[in-house]
Amino acid sequence: MRPSLEHTDLGAYVVGALSDEETEAFEAHLMECAQCQRELKAFAPLPDLLDQVDERPRPRLDDDVVLTGLLERVAADRRRRRRTWVVAAAAALVLIIAGPLLVLGSLPSDPWPDRSTTLTATKGEVWAKLAVDGKPWGTEVRLELGGITGPLSCELRAVTRTGVTRPLMDWAVPQYGYGVPSQPKPLVASGMTALRREEIARFEVRTSDGRDLVILEP
Incomplete structure (x- = not known):
C-alpha cells in the first residue's frame, strides 16, 4: 500500500x-x-x-x-x-x-481495380483516341475525335466478342468539323455501357449511313 x-x-x-x-x-x-x-x-x-x-x-x-x-x-x-x-x-x-x-x-479484395486503357486509331485524315475505364457497373469511355468535317451524323458503338453491337453515344458534326485547320479543337464526348471491359472486342466510330470512320481495338 x-x-x-x-x-x-x-x-x-x-x-x-x-x-x-x-x-x-x-x-x-x-x-x-x-x-x-x-x-x-x-x-x-x-x-x-x-x-x-x-x-x-x-x-x-x-x-x-x-x-x-x-x-x-x-x-x-x-x-x-x-x-x-x-x-x-x-x-x-x-x-x-x-x-x-x-x-x-x-468487400471485394479490390472493388475499384485499375482497368483504364487508351486506344488510338487513324484512318486517312480521321483520328481518334478513346480512354476506356472498366467499372463495377460496366465500362465508361471518353472519346476524342479529329480530322473530320460535316455535316455528318455519327455514333460510337461497342462490339462484343460474340458479335453483339451496343451503341454508346451519337452526335452531329457541323460543317466546320473537328480537329481540322478551321476548327483545331477535337470533338470530346463521353459514354457508357453495361458491358464489362473484357466482353468488348472493339469500338467503332461510324456515320449514320453505315460507313466506318475509324475502328479502335485493344
Missing part, C-alpha cells in the same frame, strides 16, 4: 478499482485504521448495497465480527463489479478489432 494514499484509496477499494495486491494491502490497513472503518460505513450504501445496509441495523465498526461481515459484502460487490467491467471491456475490444475486419471481409 502506498503510505500517502492509504485513506484516499477507500473509494477505489469499494468500487473494485484496486489491483489484487493493492486490495490485500488496503484490507490489512483497514483492520487497523478507525478512520477508514468509519468511512467504509459511509461508502457501504453505494449502488447494490443501499437496500442491504438500510434494512439492517447499523454495525458497530469496533466489533471485528461485524466489520468482517461488512468487508465480505463489499468484497462480493467489488467482485461482481469487476466481472461486469471485464466482460464489457472484452466486448468493446472485440468490436474495435473485429469491426474493421468484418467490414473489410465483406
Whole structure:
C-alpha cells in the first residue's frame, strides 16, 4: 500500500478499482485504521448495497465480527463489479478489432481495380483516341475525335466478342468539323455501357449511313 494514499484509496477499494495486491494491502490497513472503518460505513450504501445496509441495523465498526461481515459484502460487490467491467471491456475490444475486419471481409479484395486503357486509331485524315475505364457497373469511355468535317451524323458503338453491337453515344458534326485547320479543337464526348471491359472486342466510330470512320481495338 502506498503510505500517502492509504485513506484516499477507500473509494477505489469499494468500487473494485484496486489491483489484487493493492486490495490485500488496503484490507490489512483497514483492520487497523478507525478512520477508514468509519468511512467504509459511509461508502457501504453505494449502488447494490443501499437496500442491504438500510434494512439492517447499523454495525458497530469496533466489533471485528461485524466489520468482517461488512468487508465480505463489499468484497462480493467489488467482485461482481469487476466481472461486469471485464466482460464489457472484452466486448468493446472485440468490436474495435473485429469491426474493421468484418467490414473489410465483406468487400471485394479490390472493388475499384485499375482497368483504364487508351486506344488510338487513324484512318486517312480521321483520328481518334478513346480512354476506356472498366467499372463495377460496366465500362465508361471518353472519346476524342479529329480530322473530320460535316455535316455528318455519327455514333460510337461497342462490339462484343460474340458479335453483339451496343451503341454508346451519337452526335452531329457541323460543317466546320473537328480537329481540322478551321476548327483545331477535337470533338470530346463521353459514354457508357453495361458491358464489362473484357466482353468488348472493339469500338467503332461510324456515320449514320453505315460507313466506318475509324475502328479502335485493344
